[in-house]
Amino acid sequence: MGNTEVNINGIRLNKTLFESCKWGSTPDGGMNRVALNDDDKSVREWFAEQSKSYGCSVKVDQVGNMFATRPGMNNSLPPIAMGSHLDTQPAGGKYDGIVGVMSALEVMKVIHENDIKTYAPIAICNWTDEEGARFSPAMLGSGVWAGVFTPEYAYARTDKNGTKLGDELKRIGFLGDTPAIYKENPLLAHFEVHIEQGPILQREDAPVAVVTGVQAMSWFNVELRGREQHCGTTPMDARADTLLAAAKMIIAINEAALGIPGSLASVAVINSTPQSINTLASRVQFNIDARAKDNGVLAQLEMRLKEVCDEVSAKTGVKIEVWDRFWNSPRITFDERMVETVRASAKESGFKYLDLQSGAGHDSVYTSKICPTAMIFVRCKDGISHNPSEFSTEQDIEAGAQVLLRAVLAYDNIIQAQEEHKH
């Protein structure tokens, strides 16, 4: 099919990305387009119009997920999808999610302008509320599609003002009638371009990464109980200082991860009670975010974390009252053939690339449970994300979209060969 000749227009892609950001942009160069607000409504409407002008028909499902599909030669097949999200953090940037949908739109433009007849239909997905910033939890739209949540669960999610997601969907005109479940609205595959949200590509001087899967992760809630004592009257050696014990645990947790290759452990949330300058904290709560390249390493890390915190507890007399692993997500391995397709595409495009695991959650985490999925990471400046200063260069975004274009067409060829072999 001679597809190797077609190329992404990086300048146009970047222009379209900025055009799409006129809804929700903030004076600091960032974005505030939380799910289903008026700006999200506007960009959705714009996205639907854009897609239609490049040969797509647009479906909206019952939780607002958008599917812009261009027919192929064999429309009995579900589409090969390219998805991400247009919603942002309340103080987010122009790249997280948006690069994925805009890259997909650019790929669609190139396919359409070059009048490429794909074998399978090709679709762009805009997943609802990936950020979870307005309506928790994150990746809600793709989660419903994957059968992890029910539409009713999604409808009942409320924002901080008590507004329900279901009511907002209706208000902005994106409560669609396509069933919000993969069984009735299947995808053949799901490709996602996303900024790395980490500093490794920058450090290794590569524009793109082939994402092989998602790290194993666990979240813990830890609550400590020491003694509320007067800071002025309690000798240093007669204290059960809860915050001091927490500080020792935070350092031990850091050292534990440093000692286990392929693992990460972070404490980012801490709260002490009572908040009184001259009264030692009697209760401290903190969370641990633990991640590892595979489930075995995560299990090893988790054991070590408990061990080192128990040691601090024993030495300080501060009790660990709660040690609760309240969330766990085992390692996700993306579909081998999809990943290989992306890798070949990066190689053939002539870009330096790395194999990386995703450390963050993405819509692809949920689609991977249902259909072959792969991701392409695009380098971003200093690894900064969820911040107005989030940035990727025009060239790197072009590279990501180019890899996507090649991979989609190559995967379509694989599907065609496979289907034709059947007959």
Add this chain to the structure above:
Amino acid sequence: MGNTEVNINGIRLNKTLFESCKWGSTPDGGMNRVALNDDDKSVREWFAEQSKSYGCSVKVDQVGNMFATRPGMNNSLPPIAMGSHLDTQPAGGKYDGIVGVMSALEVMKVIHENDIKTYAPIAICNWTDEEGARFSPAMLGSGVWAGVFTPEYAYARTDKNGTKLGDELKRIGFLGDTPAIYKENPLLAHFEVHIEQGPILQREDAPVAVVTGVQAMSWFNVELRGREQHCGTTPMDARADTLLAAAKMIIAINEAALGIPGSLASVAVINSTPQSINTLASRVQFNIDARAKDNGVLAQLEMRLKEVCDEVSAKTGVKIEVWDRFWNSPRITFDERMVETVRASAKESGFKYLDLQSGAGHDSVYTSKICPTAMIFVRCKDGISHNPSEFSTEQDIEAGAQVLLRAVLAYDNIIQAQEEHKH
């Protein structure tokens, strides 16, 4: 004057203490009698009646401080006062402050019942809002009397509901007309019995301490700035983890104080931003409470604290954006003759006693700026205070009151000798 024969009735004292606690007692055995609430009104009225029945006349000043005075032989002299406070923390105990006023009342009873003619008048002070729990700052009533605050400043203090102290004084009938300033309502001396609020007397097996002064203290506000980074995508060696740096500082602060004899340093308040489990904190705020036996040691400690935190900052790349010593109170040395009077009284009473410095603030801190002041500490269980489980034994409270009784009478003798020597 044969005063050595008179003795405190510990059983009666403890009974009176419990009687006074029927206003504001909580089901857990603690107290909630924050300044100027209905229970404070009731106990003030009861206290006035009690004092009158033991030969006192009662004055109330413009900020509600109560002065119950029993005339002496020379009523041209200001009274020798025994003061403390009847207000409590919202989840406080039956001993902090209350022991001081009840001991003074018991002393007054013994003096009255034994028909002792003191040379100077003797007074009991109930200082308004010592705790500062309802109306900040603490020691407000004694602070106004000492000229540290104006009555107008006190009137304008609001509680969490926006109610003004001045309006509450009026409402409960304790907006008196005695000028709330030492110049117009002087005291000859101020003795205060108070629970230790620390564990040293228990550890040293002594019922009472002679308080020689108050530690030097400083409070710091520290604000750190690192990088907001994704916990899942940022390698451990590419982080400027603000909370990890704070943890290292907390430990270094602790070690700094351990390395400087006679000093204390505590971090009890901490706040991290953003409170997101998978985003490293970019800002952490904490406070340091630094204390030392004298101003020189405090200065040494303060220098060391900055040094160790700077070291952590340099190593971690987390900046110290704010290092603000927002409060400092130099060491207070109580009047030598007053302290010696208390020490002699403890010795003659046959009690084991220690010399201690106060680590906490008390009304005596302000009175000591104006008139000769000394304090007597009473042992309390496990050093626990500001808590429903706060406790001192009947015997230890009796010991404190006995030392107070002897000291007041001895000091009165000293005054008498001094005055008669003048003539």
